[in-house]
Amino acid sequence: MDITRRRLLLLLPAAAVAWKYVQAGTPEAAPNYKLTEHWWGMLIDIPKCIGCGSCVRACAEENDVPEGYYRTWIERYHVADWKIERPDVESPNGGKQGFPPNEIGGKNFFVPKLCNHCADSPCTQVCPVGATFVTPDGVVLVDKSYCLGCRYCVQACPYGCRFINPKTDTAEKCTLCYHRITKGLTTACCEVCPTGARQLADLKNPKDPIHEFMRTHAVQVLKPHMATGAKVFYNGMDGSVR
Amino acid sequence: MFKDVEHLIRLAVLMAIALIAFVTLRALVVPHSFGEYGHYRGDAIAEIAGRPAAFAGHDICEACHADVLEQKKQGKHVVVPCEACHGAQAKHADDPASVKPAKLDTAVICARCHEANSAKPKDFPQVDTADHSGGLACGTCHQPHRPKIETAAVTNSATEGPK
Numbered sequence: 001m002d003i004t005r006r007r008l009l010l011l012l013p014a015a016a017v018a019w020k021y022v023q024a025g026t027p028e029a030a031p032n033y034k035l036t037e038h039w040w041g042m043l044i045d046i047p048k049c050i051g052c053g054s055c056v057r058a059c060a061e062e063n064d065v066p067e068g069y070y071r072t073w074i075e076r077y078h079v080a081d082w083k084i085e086r087p088d089v090e091s092p093n094g095g096k097q098g099f100p101p102n103e104i105g106g107k108n109f110f111v112p113k114l115c116n117h118c119a120d121s122p123c124t125q126v127c128p129v130g131a132t133f134v135t136p137d138g139v140v141l142v143d144k145s146y147c148l149g150c151r152y153c154v155q156a157c158p159y160g161c162r163f164i165n166p167k168t169d170t171a172e173k174c175t176l177c178y179h180r181i182t183k184g185l186t187t188a189c190c191e192v193c194p195t196g197a198r199q200l201a202d203l204k205n206p207k208d209p210i211h212e213f214m215r216t217h218a219v220q221v222l223k224p225h226m227a228t229g230a231k232v233f234y235n236g237m238d239g240s241v242r
Numbered sequence: 243m244f245k246d247v248e249h250l251i252r253l254a255v256l257m258a259i260a261l262i263a264f265v266t267l268r269a270l271v272v273p274h275s276f277g278e279y280g281h282y283r284g285d286a287i288a289e290i291a292g293r294p295a296a297f298a299g300h301d302i303c304e305a306c307h308a309d310v311l312e313q314k315k316q317g318k319h320v321v322v323p324c325e326a327c328h329g330a331q332a333k334h335a336d337d338p339a340s341v342k343p344a345k346l347d348t349a350v351i352c353a354r355c356h357e358a359n360s361a362k363p364k365d366f367p368q369v370d371t372a373d374h375s376g377g378l379a380c381g382t383c384h385q386p387h388r389p390k391i392e393t394a395a396v397t398n399s400a401t402e403g404p405k
Contacts (some may be wrong), residue, residue: 010262011348012263013262013263013265013266014265016266033291035279035287039386047363048363049363050355050359050362050363050366051356051359051361051362052354053354054326054354058297058330059295061293061297061329061330062296062330075341077361078361095311097355098357099359099361101357101358101359101360102359102360102361102369103360103362108359108360109361110361110362117403123380130276130280130281130282130283131282133279133280133281133282133286134280134284135279135287136279141286141287142292143282143283143286143289143290145283145286146282146283146286175290176291177295178287178291179290179291179292179293179294179295180295180297180347183291183295185295185297185299186299188295188296188297188330191297191299191300192297192323192325192326193323194321194322194323194326194355195321195366196321212244231347
């Protein structure tokens with residue numbers, strides 16, 4: 001085939017595209033960490049939670065969460081004897097400074113909350129630009145450089161786990177301390193929990209203690225009827241918890 | 243067979259140019275790692291994973307502070323990780339000589355967990371701090387790493403102070 005001027009002009013853009021791919025190469029993965037070998041979740045043992053707020057403070061420090069916003073927070077439930085269906089729930093400053101003493105009857109307990117890292121997450125499905133996604137190891141993340149700040153995901157999350165960072169105007173949420181768990185550390189909230197009420201769990205690792213725990217305890221997820229595939233498992237959860 | 247066949251060729255060429263322009267523009271605009279794992283930028287995973295950690299983790303602390311670990315093992319606070327009270331210490335772990343952790347105020351730190359609250363588990367040790375110590379810092383009597391007071395050691399631990 002002769003290279004005429006016309007053919008050359010047609011070939012050049014295609015060659016440019018091909019060259020860009022050659023130049024880019026493949027991105028480097030973190031050493032010794034294989035995305036396909038993990039499936040992350042968390043176990044929360046409600047009867048162990050003392051509402052100290054260590055997790056909330058640690059999360060804010062580890063992830064530079066702006067004041068007044070929470071990637072994890074603690075709720076205090078008060079269920080009066082006669083209204084199991086309508087519990088009083090409070091979370092002053094996300095439980096960051098703990099909870100003021102309350103000497104009241106009925107049933108009282110703390111419930112720590114965070115992103116449930118759903119396998120079929122409603123928030124990633126509504127993103128119009130592919131800025132939020134479930135990683136191959138089961139963590140729901142936000143690509144800050146791609147997020148438009150349209151807030152679709154904020155309203156889609158049935159657990160209220162997302163917010164718009166006022167500084168960057170992009171969606172933000174719990175990353176399950178992805179920068180820590182990929183390096184073999186546990187999350188900041190699990191690291192500082194003084195009673196072990198929070199445990200990071202690798203559901204793909206057969207040696208993870210969560211499997212033994214789930215076999216021997218009655219474990220539940222939040223809003224199971226929504227079929228989100230939530231991977232934050234709660235032990236000892238009262239029926240009034242929403 | 244066709245009349246004015248050059249019209250069709252012209253149209254085909256125009257469409258080919260439009261297609262090439264679209265492919266070229268798309269390649270310029272869409273990041274190369276988009277679609278690597280799914281409908282998102284694959285490089286974002288490595289970027290998010292690459293951030294530095296603020297909390298070192300208790301294994302790192304215990305590598306140097308084995309004496310504190312021994313002390314903790316004698317009491318119930320063995321289960322409490324170092325950074326639950328001492329805060330994020332990755333900077334201190336990276337450069338122990340120049341970054342020193344702040345001294346803790348036991349009057350504040352201890353109350354965070356042990357201030358009485360009806361929502362806390364019943365078997366968790368709780369006190370009304372104002373009533374229990376009358377405003378005295380907890381470290382006056384208790385050694386935070388091994389908080390149980392042995393009756394004979396009360397006077398000693400007071401002079402020893404918190405470690």
